[in-house]
Amino acid sequence: MNEGERGQARLESLTSLRFFAALYILLYHARPQFDILSFLPKEYEFPQGVTFFFILSGFILTYVYRDISNKTQRKAFWIKRLARLWPLHLFWLFAAILALPTSYLFPYKLIASDYALALVSNFFLIQTWIPNTQMGFSFNPPAWSIANELFFYAMFPLALWLFKSKQILLKMLPIVVPAIAATVFVIYAQVEHLPKMCYGLSQQSLIFTNPLVRILDFNLGMILAFIYFKTRDYFQKSYWLNSLIEIFLVVYVACSVAVTPFVRTMLSNVSEPFAFWFANSAVVWLPFSLLILFCAYGKGLVSNLLLKPSLIFLGEISFSLYLCHFTFFLFYRARLVEHRSDFDFLVFITLCLVSSYLGYRFIEKPARTFVERKLTSSEPKLSSLDVQSERTCRHNDQTMEPDTCPGK
Numbered sequence: 001m002n003e004g005e006r007g008q009a010r011l012e013s014l015t016s017l018r019f020f021a022a023l024y025i026l027l028y029h030a031r032p033q034f035d036i037l038s039f040l041p042k043e044y045e046f047p048q049g050v051t052f053f054f055i056l057s058g059f060i061l062t063y064v065y066r067d068i069s070n071k072t073q074r075k076a077f078w079i080k081r082l083a084r085l086w087p088l089h090l091f092w093l094f095a096a097i098l099a100l101p102t103s104y105l106f107p108y109k110l111i112a113s114d115y116a117l118a119l120v121s122n123f124f125l126i127q128t129w130i131p132n133t134q135m136g137f138s139f140n141p142p143a144w145s146i147a148n149e150l151f152f153y154a155m156f157p158l159a160l161w162l163f164k165s166k167q168i169l170l171k172m173l174p175i176v177v178p179a180i181a182a183t184v185f186v187i188y189a190q191v192e193h194l195p196k197m198c199y200g201l202s203q204q205s206l207i208f209t210n211p212l213v214r215i216l217d218f219n220l221g222m223i224l225a226f227i228y229f230k231t232r233d234y235f236q237k238s239y240w241l242n243s244l245i246e247i248f249l250v251v252y253v254a255c256s257v258a259v260t261p262f263v264r265t266m267l268s269n270v271s272e273p274f275a276f277w278f279a280n281s282a283v284v285w286l287p288f289s290l291l292i293l294f295c296a297y298g299k300g301l302v303s304n305l306l307l308k309p310s311l312i313f314l315g316e317i318s319f320s321l322y323l324c325h326f327t328f329f330l331f332y333r334a335r336l337v338e339h340r341s342d343f344d345f346l347v348f349i350t351l352c353l354v355s356s357y358l359g360y361r362f363i364e365k366p367a368r369t370f371v372e373r374k375l376t377s378s379e380p381k382l383s384s385l386d387v388q389s390e391r392t393c394r395h396n397d398q399t400m401e402p403d404t405c406p407g408k
Contacts, residue, residue, distance in 0.1 A: 011060065013295045015315035016306035018056060022318040025049040025142075026325045026352065033332050034345040043261035045279050047208070050145050051217050052288050053322075057149060058221020059292055061156060063228070074157045076375050081153040083371035085125070088323055088364045089146055093122055096140045096327045104334045107137045108199040114138075125150045128209045133202050136209045142326050144209045151211040152218040159219055163226065175223075178216035182277060185213060189273035196276060207277050217281055224289050228296055235297040242300030249291045250302060256287040320359035325352045 028046030031037040068077055096105060103110065106118070111134075118138035121127040125147040127135045136144045159174040185206050188194075197204045207213055235242055260279050267275035295303045305311075328351050332339060 011063070011296065012312050012315075013298055013303040013306040014056060014060065014292065016308070016311035017292070017295055017315070018053065019311065019314040019318045019321075021049040021052040021056075022322045025322065029326055030329050030345070030348065033329060033340060034342075034348065035340050036342045036345050041261070044257060045260050045264070047280050048257060048260070048284050051281050051284055053145065054148075054152070054214060054217035055221040055224065055285070055288050056292055057152065058218040058223075059225045059228070059296070060221075061153075062160065062222045062225035063296075065156070066160065066225070066229075068157060068160070077157070078153060079371055079375065080368070082150070083367050084364070085146055085150060087367040088320060088359055089125065089140075089143055090123070091359065091363055092140050092323045092327055093143065095324075096330070099327060100330050101334050104330045105139050106134055107141075107197075108134050128205075128211055131201050131205045131210075132199070133197055133205045134199050136205050140323065140327055142322055145214075146323070148209070148211040148214050149218075152215055155215065159222060163222060174219040175216065178212060178219065181210075181212040182207070182216060185210060186271065186273045186277055190271050194273065196272075203273050203276050207273060208280060213277070214281075217285075220285060220289065221292075224293055228293055231293075232297060235294070235299055237299075239299060239301075242294065242297065243302070244300075246291075246294050246300035246302035249287065249294055253284070253287040253291050256284050260284070317353070317356040317360040320364060321352055321356035324355045324359060328352055328355070 025046055027037055028040060028044065031040050031042075065077055068074060102115075106114065114134055117130070118127065118135050121130055121135055122139050122143060125143070127138065128144050128147045130136070162170050162173050165171055189203050189206055194201060194203050194206065196202060260283055263283055264275045264279035267278055294300065295306060297303070298307075328348060332344075332348060336344070
C-alpha cells in the first residue's frame with residue numbers, strides 16, 4: 001500500500017467514526033419521544049458530539065488544505081465549503097417550515113418580529129451571531145453548528161497562516177484569542193447571572209453556540225493535524241500496540257463522557273457558566289483528540305474495523321443525518337405524539353437514514369460535483385505535486401466530516 005492509499009484509509013476510518021458522534025446526538029434528541037431510549041441518562045452532555053465534529057473538522061481541513069496560500073486557492077476553498085454546507089441546509093430549513101407547525105419552529109413563544117429575523121439569519125447561516133437563544137435554535141436547531149462551521153471556514157486560511165508562522169506569538173493567536181473570548185463571556189455570564197437557556201441572552205447563546213468561543217475547538221483540531229504530520233511515522237510498525245492504544249482510547253472517551261455530569265456538578269459550585277462551557281468542550285478535548293489522532297494513524301484494530309464499507313457509507317451520510325434528524329423528531333412531537341413504541345422508533349430511524357442517503361445522493365454530492373467542475377474548468381492545469389495531493393485526499397475533504405475531494 002502506497003502513502004496515498006494509506007492516507008486515504010486513515011481518513012476513511014475517521015469518516016466512519018463521525019457516524020457514531022452523529023448517532024449519539026440523534027439518540028439524545030429523540031430520547032423524550034421514544035420509550036425505548038429512556039435508559040439513556042438525562043445528565044449526559046450529548047452536545048459533546050458537536051465538539052467532536054468541530055475538532056475533526058479542523059483536523060481534516062488542515063490535512064487536506066494545509067498548502068493553500070494564494071488568493072485563487074482561498075477562493076476555491078471557500079466556494080467548495082459553501083457548496084458543501086448551503087444546499088443541504090436550505091433543503092432542511094424549508095422542509096421544516098413546510099412540515100411543522102410554526103410553534104415548533106422556535107424554542108420559545110413566538111414574537112411576531114422573530115420570524116423574519118430568524119428566517120433571514122438562518123438562510124444566510126448567521127443565526128449564531130445574534131445573542132438570542134430563540135434565533136440560534138430556530139427552524140432546524142442543529143443548523144447552529146453549521147453556521148459556526150461557515151465562520152471557521154472563513155477564518156481557516158488566516159489561522160493556517162498564523163499556525164505556520166515562525167513567530168511564536170503569531171502561532172499562539174488562534175488559541176489565545178478565542179480563549180480570551182471564552183473567558184470574557186464566561187465571566188460576563190457569571191456576573192449577570194445568566195440562565196442556561198431562556199429567550200434572549202443566555203449561557204447557551206453567549207457561550208455554547210457563540211462562534212467566537214467554539215472556534216477554539218476547531219483550531220485545536222488544526223493543531224492536532226500538525227501533530228499528526230510530525231508523529232505519523234512513529235506509529236507504523238506494531239499492530240498490537242496500536243490496537244491496545246485504540247481500545248484504551250475508546251474506553252477513555254466513554255469514561256470521559258460518563259464522568260462529565262460529576263465534573264460539571266463539582267465545577268458548578270465555583271461557577272455555573274464555567275462548568276457549562278467546560279462540560280461541553282474542554283473536558284473531552286484530550287480524549288476526542290487522541291482518538292482522532294490514533295484512528296488517523298490507521299494501524300490498530302479499531303481503525304481497521306472502521307474501514308468496513310458499511311460504516312464508511314454511514315459516515316458519508318452522517319452530515320445529512322445530523323441535519324435531518326431533528327425535523328423528524330419535531331414532526332413526531334407535533335403530529336405523532338402518541339407514537340412512542342419500539343416500532344415507531346424503528347420507523348423514525350429508518351426515515352432518518354433513508355432521508356440522509358437521499359440528501360447525500362441527490363443534494364449534497366451533486367452540488368459539490370457541480371462546483372468542482374466549474375472550478376476545474378476555470379483553474380490552470382495542476383502540477384504533478386497537486387495531482388498527487390488530490391489523489392491522496394480523495395473521499396476525505398470534510399465539513400464536519402471527511403468528504404469527496406476534487407476530481408471525483
